[in-house]
Each structure stands twice: as structure tokens, then as C-alpha cells.
Amino acid sequence: MTSPLERKTKITGPMVVTANRLTDGAVIFRTADGRWTTQLGLAGVVNTAVAAHELLAAAVADDVRAVGAYLAPVELTPEGAVQPGNLRERIRVSGPTIELPAVPVSPGGARVSL
Amino acid sequence: MYLYDEFDRILVAERVAEFRDQVRRRLSGELTEDEFKSLRLMNGVYLQLHAYMLRIAIPYGTLSSDQMRTLAHVARRYDRNYGHFTTRQNLQFNWIRLADLPDAMSDLARAGLHGMQTSGNCVRNITTDQWAGVAPDETEDPRVWAELLRQHSTLHPEFSFLPRKFKIAVTAASHDRAAVKIHDIGLRLYTNELGESGFEVSVGGGLGRTPFLGKIINPFLQKRDLLSYVEAILRVYNQYGRRDNIYKARIKILVHDLGAAAFAKEVEDEWRAIRDGTLALDPAAIAAVVARFRRPHYQQLADDPPELVAALESERRFKSWYLNAVARHKWAGYAIVTLSLKPEGGPPGDATAEQMDAIADLADRYSHSEIRVGHEQNLVLPHVRQTDLPRLWRALDEIGVATPNIGLISDIIACPGLDYCSLANARAIPVAQELSRRFRDLSHAGGLGRLHINISGCINACGHHHVGHIGILGVEKNGEEFYQVTIGGRADEQAELGTLLGPAVPATKITDFVEDIVDAYLELRERPDELFIDTVKRVGVEPFKERVYAVH
Numbered sequence: 001m002t003s004p005l006e007r008k009t010k011i012t013g014p015m016v017v018t019a020n021r022l023t024d025g026a027v028i029f030r031t032a033d034g035r036w037t038t039q040l041g042l043a044g045v046v047n048t049a050v051a052a053h054e055l056l057a058a059a060v061a062d063d064v065r066a067v068g069a070y071l072a073p074v075e076l077t078p079e080g081a082v083q084p085g086n087l088r089e090r091i092r093v094s095g096p097t098i099e100l101p102a103v104p105v106s107p108g109g110a111r112v113s114l
Numbered sequence: 115m116y117l118y119d120e121f122d123r124i125l126v127a128e129r130v131a132e133f134r135d136q137v138r139r140r141l142s143g144e145l146t147e148d149e150f151k152s153l154r155l156m157n158g159v160y161l162q163l164h165a166y167m168l169r170i171a172i173p174y175g176t177l178s179s180d181q182m183r184t185l186a187h188v189a190r191r192y193d194r195n196y197g198h199f200t201t202r203q204n205l206q207f208n209w210i211r212l213a214d215l216p217d218a219m220s221d222l223a224r225a226g227l228h229g230m231q232t233s234g235n236c237v238r239n240i241t242t243d244q245w246a247g248v249a250p251d252e253t254e255d256p257r258v259w260a261e262l263l264r265q266h267s268t269l270h271p272e273f274s275f276l277p278r279k280f281k282i283a284v285t286a287a288s289h290d291r292a293a294v295k296i297h298d299i300g301l302r303l304y305t306n307e308l309g310e311s312g313f314e315v316s317v318g319g320g321l322g323r324t325p326f327l328g329k330i331i332n333p334f335l336q337k338r339d340l341l342s343y344v345e346a347i348l349r350v351y352n353q354y355g356r357r358d359n360i361y362k363a364r365i366k367i368l369v370h371d372l373g374a375a376a377f378a379k380e381v382e383d384e385w386r387a388i389r390d391g392t393l394a395l396d397p398a399a400i401a402a403v404v405a406r407f408r409r410p411h412y413q414q415l416a417d418d419p420p421e422l423v424a425a426l427e428s429e430r431r432f433k434s435w436y437l438n439a440v441a442r443h444k445w446a447g448y449a450i451v452t453l454s455l456k457p458e459g460g461p462p463g464d465a466t467a468e469q470m471d472a473i474a475d476l477a478d479r480y481s482h483s484e485i486r487v488g489h490e491q492n493l494v495l496p497h498v499r500q501t502d503l504p505r506l507w508r509a510l511d512e513i514g515v516a517t518p519n520i521g522l523i524s525d526i527i528a529c530p531g532l533d534y535c536s537l538a539n540a541r542a543i544p545v546a547q548e549l550s551r552r553f554r555d556l557s558h559a560g561g562l563g564r565l566h567i568n569i570s571g572c573i574n575a576c577g578h579h580h581v582g583h584i585g586i587l588g589v590e591k592n593g594e595e596f597y598q599v600t601i602g603g604r605a606d607e608q609a610e611l612g613t614l615l616g617p618a619v620p621a622t623k624i625t626d627f628v629e630d631i632v633d634a635y636l637e638l639r640e641r642p643d644e645l646f647i648d649t650v651k652r653v654g655v656e657p658f659k660e661r662v663y664a665v666h
Binding site for chain 2 (some may be wrong): 023024025026027063064068086088096097098100
């Protein structure tokens with residue numbers, strides 16, 4: 001019998017939990033041991049609804065470090081590397097697909113780091 | 115330029131202090147995101163795909179050179195050295211850190227800039243004609259009325275929590291450059307047959323998921339009644355607008371559901387009770403606002419001075435730019451100059467900090483320190499002496515804002531799309547870039563005449579695709595980007611919503627598809643000066659459909 005959790009959290013393949021970092025909005029991922037990382041490769045990958053729900057619930061509870069946590073699809077390469085599962089997530093991981101103006105070092109101001 | 119008074123300065127400074135404390139409490143965990151979100155949105159702070167975005171209001175699209183320098187400073191100090199001018203005459207920074215926002219806002223406040231009324235369910239930044247005050251075809255400067263509405267609506271307690279956002283645009287010209295028909299309230303100032311000046315009021319215009327053109331509910335509103343009548347509209351909307359369904363919450367749905375006549379009656383009933391109260395504008399109140407607009411002291415000059423004529427005869431590139439980007443001014447010997455933020459292959463509406471600084475310097479030298487932002491995502495220097503045009507052109511050319519493509523096919527309006535926006539389904543900027551490269555031949559583009567392409571990355575329609583002569587809407591199908599195309603839309607005084615041409619085309623084919631539409635136009639037009647939009651009106655969409663889908 002399907003558990004209530006599985007009924008609420010439908011997943012169709014491997015997923016990770018992602019969010020934006022509170023301090024600067026950078027894209028971050030939830031690790032299996034409850035930390036956040038900017039490296040998709042270090043994200044905890046879940047394959048069942050129960051595991052996904054648990055990972056997401058813990059991430060949502062961490063409201064001080066992360067904003068707007070949600071489940072995002074990923075693809076696993078034959079070598080086991082984790083890749084974004086759709087265009088939106090690819091852009092979130094890699095940044096805009098267009099060329100941006102060069103980042104200068106402002107006199108009197110810090111270089112913007114993201 | 116409108117000069118803020120002490121009240122405005124205190125209000126903005128207090129808002130910065132308040133937001134600084136809110137950010138501190140959020141970073142410490144004292145405020146949850148649910149509690150903080152509405153507070154940041156009230157200051158124009160969004161969270162997008164990669165970072166926080168700060169949207170800064172540019173009331174009625176008018177900027178001083180000092181304000182432009184401040185925007186350049188914020189871009190350089192707190193962001194990634196560039197900003198994006200939007201279809202609502204605002205500016206967005208895409209990479210700002212939450213902890214830096216209070217300092218950035220404090221720097222902006224010193225120049226009278228802020229993010230109020232750029233987000234949330236309030237009356238948004240009032241927009242108008244970017245040629246206001248200088249256009250030969252206007253009856254008077256509409257910014258006076260936009261400013262009165264700004265003062266009335268800023269932090270208005272009754273209208274800070276409307277069912278949805280609320281956009282007002284004003285024009286006073288015969289040619290509508292402010293797209294008033296696609297606004298929640300569109301105001302057209304004109305002179306009637308009795309020689310009186312007043313407003314034609316339309317309501318319920320808007321794009322997005324359910325596009326409508328505004329319906330006229332008052333053909334002639336006396337100027338003294340502007341604030342009370344707008345207040346009456348907002349009250350009716352606030353009372354009856356739907357709050358149960360975000361997709362049906364805009365006033366356009368209410369006007370559509372009730373019918374324009376019934377809506378107008380509700381407004382009249384509400385208005386009757388308040389029209390002669392404190393909101394009735396007496397001449398002194400209007401004069402006080404007029405007096406705070408600093409206007410240039412124009413010299414007595416003649417049109418077409420010898421220096422200009424000589425440059426037009428000797429310099430081909432200058433002439434090409436002049437014919438495209440320079441417009442007649444209401445004052446003899448002066449010109450209105452549009453700066454293209456649509457270079458070949460560039461993101462529409464973006465300007466670097468260096469460009470902003472250079473434009474500010476040029477505004478000081480050549481345009482009485484004033485700059486305008488248009489909803490087409492270009493900039494304007496509104497007070498240029500015609501004798502200065504050759505020198506100004508060389509300077510603009512050096513900084514890359516003199517592409518002579520204003521109003522042409524490569525002058526594309528585009529939202530940030532999926533490259534930045536958390537709501538988008540598809541990218542808009544790369545499509546614009548590819549189209550501008552495809553139509554890089556400006557003599558070909560010039561031969562096509564006025565042709566507006568508008569691109570939106572989702573149904574929210576920030577790129578105003580419904581009113582593009584060619585409108586492109588990005589959609590997502592099974593994880594792939596597709597684009598729906600409409601033709602025949604326009605946002606001016608003959609506003610129309612475009613008609614869908616047919617099934618969406620994949621991203622790989624959209625540039626060819628648009629080129630095929632253009633080829634169909636060249637085949638269908640009756641004569642070289644029949645504009646694309648006029649050809650579509652004359653023949654309808656079917657002949658276009660037959661031609662472009664035959665090859666796709």
C-alpha cells in the first residue's frame with residue numbers, strides 16, 4: 001500500500017532539493033547529511049517519494065539559510081555524475097546562457113561574488 | 115525634472131532605515147521568509163533564479179544625469195556592472211546581495227531613487243510618454259498628472275493591498291507612445307471641441323494570461339477630478355476585485371465580467387460621494403506641482419542649422435542615424451534623440467555602468483542634464499540642440515548606443531526570460547539576440563519600415579508580446595522551448611491584440627520562422643511604404659499562415 005507521504009510527493013526519477021541561499025540568492029543544494037552546497041555534484045540524490053519528502057521537509061525547515069526549497073529533477077550519467085534534469089535547472093546551475101558584461105573590480109567596492 | 119521636496123526625501127530615507135532593520139532581522143532569523151517576502155517586495159526586491167533582483171522606480175521615465183550616475187554606481191559597487199531597463203520604464207539589477215541592499219538603497223535614496231511601487235499589489239510606478247514635455251504632438255506635459263498620481267498613490271493605505279498590482283499610464287499626445295490601452299487605467303489627455311483640456315479614461319486593459327484592451331468609461335474627465343475619479347475606480351476594484359483566484363484578480367477581469375457600462379456606473383456612484391471633497395484639484399495645487407518641474411531655458415534657435423545640414427551632406431553614417439533616431443522637438447532648433455539599447459546581438463535594454471556614466475555626461479553636455487526611459491527599453495535625450503547633433507552622435511557611437519534601428523525589426527522588446535526570471539518558461543534574450551543578428555543589415559531593416567517584435571518568456575507577458583507587430587511567446591513543451599507567434603498586435607492609439615498564427619515552433623526554428631513572416635510581408639505588401647502592421651490589417655493572418663506553415 002502506498003504511504004500518505006508517497007501519495008503527496010510524486011517523483012518520476014532521481015531528484016535533489018534545491019533552494020536559493022538567503023544571503024545572496026545563490027543556487028544551493030541540500031546534501032544528504034543536512035548541509036547546503038553550491039555544488040550539484042555534492043547534493044543528496046533521492047529516488048523515492050519518502051526520501052524526497054524527508055529531504056525536502058528538512059530543507060524547508062532551514063528557513064534561515066535557504067529560501068524556497070523545492071524538489072528538482074536530475075539526471076545521472078553512466079559515470080554517476082549528477083546533471084540538472086531540465087533547462088531551468090541547467091540555467092540555475094550554470095547561469096544565464098548569454099554573455100554578460102565583464103565583472104570589474106570597483107574602486108572602493110568589493111568585487112561581487114556569487 | 116521634478117524636484118522632490120523635503121517630504122519626499124524624508125519618506126525615502128525613512129523607508130531605507132526601515133528596510134535596513136528588516137534585512138537585519140531576516141538575516142538573523144528573527145523574521146521568516148514568509149514574513150519578510152512582502153516587506154522586500156514593497157521595496158522592489160525579488161528573488162530570481164540566481165540571485166536577488168532590485169527593481170528601481172523611474173517615475174514617468176524621467177532621470178537626471180546625477181540619478182543615472184547613481185544607477186551606474188550601484189551597478190558597479192553592488193551588482194555586476196550593468197542594469198536592465200524594463201518595459202515599465204524602470205531599471206533592474208540582477209545580482210544584488212541581500213546584505214548589500216540597504217546600503218545600495220541608501221545610495222539610491224540620496225539621488226531620490228527607490229524601489230517603492232515597483233512590486234506588490236499596489237499602484238505601480240506611473241508611466242508616460244518618454245517624449246513628454248518635448249513632443250510636438252502633445253497638448254501639454256503629461257508628467258504633471260503622473261506626478262500628482264504618484265503623490266496620491268505612494269503608500270496610500272487604502273490601496274496598498276489591492277487584489278493585484280495596478281498600472282496607470284498617461285499620454286497627452288496624438289500618437290500614443292505610452293501604450294495606455296494595455297494598462298489598468300489609461301489616461302489620454304486631449305483638448306475637446308470646446309477647447310477644454312481633460313482626460314479620456316479607459317480601464318481594464320492588460321496583457322498576461324487574459325489580454326484585454328482598456329474600455330473607455332469616461333470620454334472626458336475634467337482635470338480637477340483626476341484624483342477623485344481614479345480613487346473611485348480603485349475603490350470599486352478594491353471592493354469587487356477577486357481575491358480568490360490570482361489569475362482573475364486584475365481589474366480587467368472585473369471590468370470584463372461586470373461589463374464596462376456597469377463598471378462605469380459603479381465608479382460614478384462612488385465618485386459622486388467624493389468628487390467635491392479633498393481630492394478635487396484646485397488650480398493652486400496643480401500649479402505647485404508644475405512649479406516643481408525644472409524646465410530647460412531653451413535658446414532662440416532655428417531648425418536645420420548649417421552645421422547640421424553640412425554634416426548630413428558629408429557623413430553617410432550620421433545621416434542614417436539622424437533619419438532614424440532623431441525626432442522633431444516642440445521648440446525650434448532642438449531635437450529629441452533616442453539612444454538604442456538594442457545593439458546587434460545584445461540583450462535588449464541592458465546598459466553597462468560605463469555606458470550609464472557616459473550617457474549622464476552627455477546629458478549634462480547636450481540635454482540639460484535630463485534623460486528619459488521609454489517602454490521600448492531605449493533611452494532618450496530630450497533637449498538636444500540641433501547644432502550639437504553631429505558631436506553627440508560621435509560620442510553615442512563610441513559607447514555603442516547609436517545603432518540606427520529605432521522602431522525597426524531589430525529594436526526588439528524582450529523580457530529577461532528564463533535566463534533570469536523565476537516565472538519564465540523559455541528564454542527571450544537569446545531569441546532577440548539571434549533575430550537582431552539575422553536582421554543586422556540595416557538597409558534591409560530600413561526597407562521593412564516600422565516593425566516591432568515583442569518577446570515574452572512566459573504568459574505573464576512582460577515583453578508585451580500580445581501587442582507586438584510580431585509577438586513571440588515562449589512556452590515549454592516536454593522540457594523543450596517552443597515559441598507561439600502572433601501578428602497584427604500594436605500598442606499605440608490604434609491598439610490591437612495580435613492574432614495567433616498557428617502551432618508553436620521549436621527554438622531552433624524561430625528565427626527562420628520570423629524571417630519567413632517577413633518574406634511573406636514583402637510578398638503581400640501593396641507598395642514599399644505599406645507597413646507590416648497595415649498589410650496584416652488589410653489581408654488578415656491567413657495569407658501569412660499559408661506561406662509560413664507551408665515551409666515549417
